Amino acid sequence: MNKSIYSGPVFEMATKQFERVADHLQILEMDRDRLLYPKRAIAVSCPIHRDDGRTEVYQGYRVQHHLTLGPTKGGTRFAPSVDIGEVAALAIWMSWKCALAGLPYGGAKGGITVDPYSLSPRELQALSRRYMQEMIPFVGPHTDVMAPDMGTNEQIMAWFMDTYSMYQGQTINEIVTGKPISTGGTLGRREATGRGVAYLVGRALEHLGIAAGNATAIVQGFGNVGSVTAYSLAERGVKIVGVSDHTAAYYDPAGLDVGELQRHIAERGRFSGFSAQSLIDPSELLVRTCDVLVPAAIEQVITGDNASQLKCRILAEGANGPTTPEADSILDQRGGEIFVLPDILCNSGGVIVSYFEWVQDLQRLFWEEAEVFDRLHRILERSFQQTIARARRDRISHRMAAMAIGVSVVQSAKRTRGLFP
Incomplete structure (x- = not known):
């Protein structure tokens, strides 16, 4: 197979992750390309x-x-x-x-x-x-x-x-999700990813015996996912001590007012100019002290260079692919010191509620917001429990456990259906 059209650091990262889980699952070499390549x-x-x-x-x-x-x-x-x-x-x-x-x-x-x-x-x-x-x-x-x-x-x-x-x-209507309510969108879709991140952070805090009211959080990226995550965590009593977007980063151990941050973004469209006192170098934000670190911006921000410097207890991946395989190896060496909520679990709230939107459009029957979030939390809870149990059973990282579950489901379906013709 000619694989040359797929290249670049992000694809190489996805490939490395897959190869690691394929080794763990002992997937035959002859079956790997069919699972990996689009x-x-x-x-x-x-x-x-x-x-x-x-x-x-x-x-x-x-x-x-x-x-x-x-x-x-x-x-x-x-x-x-x-x-x-x-x-x-x-x-x-x-x-x-x-x-x-x-x-x-x-x-x-x-x-x-x-x-x-x-x-x-x-x-x-x-x-x-x-x-x-x-x-x-x-x-x-x-x-x-x-x-x-x-x-x-x-x-x-x-x-x-x-x-x-x-x-x-x-x-x-059902050709796309994430639409306005007036054109067949679902209640709760806009907030789904961020609220899902906050729900799973809450479960991780419970798992570790940390009270939300005593916890602090840093959120890197203040787009839809980051802003909703910050607001939802603040509602749970978590103190937001650091935030950033592509224009500026702020850190204040005494806490930042999420409402003021959102108003500033609404008025200016960016963080720059919010505060001179708490302004810091964006590269420093990820390694400041906090209980919960939420990278919610772009890929590959936690790397082999800074993974050893993280000072968080929970790493909640709101973005896709924020942690490189090299950083994963370092986190593994830290012996469970950091409780990782991997991206395919942590930010899955968006696609779950998108699925709900698709189902509602197909049925032409729409749900109340409470039903949307009740169903979302049930699916997230099941995925959380399965990931923790798999990691404990196989003595592997949470990322490896989550990916092992996902890859195994796809592999089983492909094996069952066979190869056509």
């Missing part, structure tokens, strides 16, 4: 008219990892860093995440290589619609269901849905 990768050109009259072409991607358990599911990110390797890695992680949660999905991911903030609202709509138009032959409610990710939001999902629906000649 079923389908799509690259498209998306030309749009810019406001100044120029025609500009943007590169778009979609990777569908496997369709063994059902349609693929995953977000679409608009970011300058997007490439086929990154998208493939995110699709692979989504597969293990869905399998761990018991969802009938394979993983997918998509994106456009663009800075969305460089586009006017009209240009952003044009690019969003063109991307979905190019994807129509490859997606569908029972083939591949899109969702928001970095750089996209509810409005972009509504444009995706409308573009697909116009092509089909009828409204197809």
Whole structure:
């Protein structure tokens, strides 16, 4: 098999993680490529008219990892860093995440290589619609269901849905999740990932015998996931002592007012200018003292260089792939000193509630918010208990345990279905 189209540090990281769990599960070499490499990768050109009259072409991607358990599911990110390797890695992680949660999905991911903030609202709509138009032959409610990710939001999902629906000649709400409530979205979806992180942090604190009212937390990244996580932790009594976004980082052992932080973001759109007194170097934030560290921004921020310096008791991975394999090895050597909530468990609340949205759209029957979060917490609790039990039984890390569960589910389904033709 020609593997050359998949490259880059993020894909290499996903590959290393898979190889480690494959060794643990004693998966035969001849079966590994079929489990790891995506079923389908799509690259498209998306030309749009810019406001100044120029025609500009943007590169778009979609990777569908496997369709063994059902349609693929995953977000679409608009970011300058997007490439086929990154998208493939995110699709692979989504597969293990869905399998761990018991969802009938394979993983997918998509994106456009663009800075969305460089586009006017009209240009952003044009690019969003063109991307979905190019994807129509490859997606569908029972083939591949899109969702928001970095750089996209509810409005972009509504444009995706409308573009697909116009092509089909009828409204197809279930082609995307993360939509506005008015177009078939579900209550609780916007907050689902962050509230899921906070729920699992609460369970980890209970497991370790730490009272939430005595705990402190640092949240790196203050987008949708980070901001909701910080607010939800604060509601539980956890003191937020550090936060950051791409413009500034703040740390105050006495605690930061989450409400004031959110108001500042709402007014300015960024953290810079919030406070001169608690401003610190962003590189220092991850290694400051806290009970709970939540990397909720981008991949590969906890590395071989800083893993030995972490001063947290719980590492709750709100982002996808924030911890490199080299950092994992160091954390393992620290002998359970840090309780890791791995990304495929910790941030799975988003895809779980996206699944609920898809189910509600298919049934045309919608749930109250209390029912959404009750169902979410039950699935998270089951995944948490299974991961802890597997780690204890096999004497392995929480990440290895979570991935072993996810990979085993996919492997079993592929073995049962066989190879066609």
